[in-house]
Amino acid sequence: MYAGIVGDAMGVPVEFAQRDSYYIDSMIDSGTWEQPKGSWSDDTSFTLPLMENLTDNGDYDQLMQKFENYMFHNEYTPDNLAFGIGNTCAKAVRNWSVNRYPALECGDMSVYANGNGALMRLAPLAIHLVNEPDIEKRLQLEHDYTCLTHRHPRAIVASYIYLEILHELLNGQSLRTVLRNLPERLTDALKDRPEELAELPQYAAMFKSDFSSTLRRNIKSTGYVVDTLLACTWCVLGTTSIDNAIILAVNLGSDTDTVASIVATMASCECLSEQVNDKWKNQLRNQELLKSIIEPFANKEAQHKALLTL
Numbered sequence: 001m002y003a004g005i006v007g008d009a010m011g012v013p014v015e016f017a018q019r020d021s022y023y024i025d026s027m028i029d030s031g032t033w034e035q036p037k038g039s040w041s042d043d044t045s046f047t048l049p050l051m052e053n054l055t056d057n058g059d060y061d062q063l064m065q066k067f068e069n070y071m072f073h074n075e076y077t078p079d080n081l082a083f084g085i086g087n088t089c090a091k092a093v094r095n096w097s098v099n100r101y102p103a104l105e106c107g108d109m110s111v112y113a114n115g116n117g118a119l120m121r122l123a124p125l126a127i128h129l130v131n132e133p134d135i136e137k138r139l140q141l142e143h144d145y146t147c148l149t150h151r152h153p154r155a156i157v158a159s160y161i162y163l164e165i166l167h168e169l170l171n172g173q174s175l176r177t178v179l180r181n182l183p184e185r186l187t188d189a190l191k192d193r194p195e196e197l198a199e200l201p202q203y204a205a206m207f208k209s210d211f212s213s214t215l216r217r218n219i220k221s222t223g224y225v226v227d228t229l230l231a232c233t234w235c236v237l238g239t240t241s242i243d244n245a246i247i248l249a250v251n252l253g254s255d256t257d258t259v260a261s262i263v264a265t266m267a268s269c270e271c272l273s274e275q276v277n278d279k280w281k282n283q284l285r286n287q288e289l290l291k292s293i294i295e296p297f298a299n300k301e302a303q304h305k306a307l308l309t310l
């Protein structure tokens with residue numbers, strides 16, 4: 001979880017910047033949002049409520065309330081300031097708090113609402129589901145948690161791919177092996193969900209055996225969920241450490257914070273014995289808040305795992 005937050009904070013100062021108009025390999029201040037060094041953004045501020053909600057066994061309404069507390073009351077932020085919230089996420093939170101939609105109907109179903117705003121917050125769910133052997137059960141939860149903000153089948157399928165990758169990595173598979181096997185497993189699991197199955201080809205490139213040798217100029221790092229997932233997978237395939245994966249990601253330009261955050265998370269699950277750079281981690285702002293949410297979540301999930309292995 002900390003690696004993902006480091007990726008977010010490293011990417012914040014250069015979010016939306018053009019590729020190769022800068023080079024960074026450390027935590028810097030100012031930039032796009034004019035924030036101090038170590039400021040993390042909406043990616044983390046939507047992830048923290050999910051962790052807290054999973055720790056407390058909260059339901060979807062309680063999670064939407066936490067999202068509202070972030071967006072309208074600046075909770076879950078480094079310094080009482082919510083910044084960088086994407087349109088689709090903002091609309092979903094308004095649907096819940098102002099328009100009083102049911103939680104699972106807050107997400108936008110439009111094909112134009114296929115940003116990476118659900119993907120960026122869902123890693124805790126992979127940890128929660130690491131010992132769940134039934135893919136149907138995992139997909140249903142991955143579906144529902146995505147629908148809180150994004151309901152187009154393309155965004156939902158992105159969550160399936162990302163969280164199933166994390167699931168397999170956390171269970172000791174290598175990323176290359178996962179990418180080789182996942183299309184067939186998903187095709188089978190989605191046979192009764194034709195609208196979702198029809199979106200799988202959107203992601204075909206990342207499952208090709210030579211995807212890692214795609215030229216950098218052909219990798220797009222925008223906030224479009226397909227671009228994001230491909231860019232993230234490409235970064236992790238192209239590096240052998242968490243820190244180098246983050247540096248590769250933040251220098252792609254465009255949606256740097258989300259791409260670097262997801263890359264850091266994926267790389268951490270691929271290199272399970274490794275930790276993200278300590279110096280960067282110590283530079284993160286509002287450490288007390290991060291610790292107060294991550295520690296109970298980690299303890300609860302660890303206990304849960306221990307019970308399951310008894």
Ligand SMILES: [Mg+2]
Pocket residue numbers: 041042043084257258
């Ligand atoms: Mg952000």
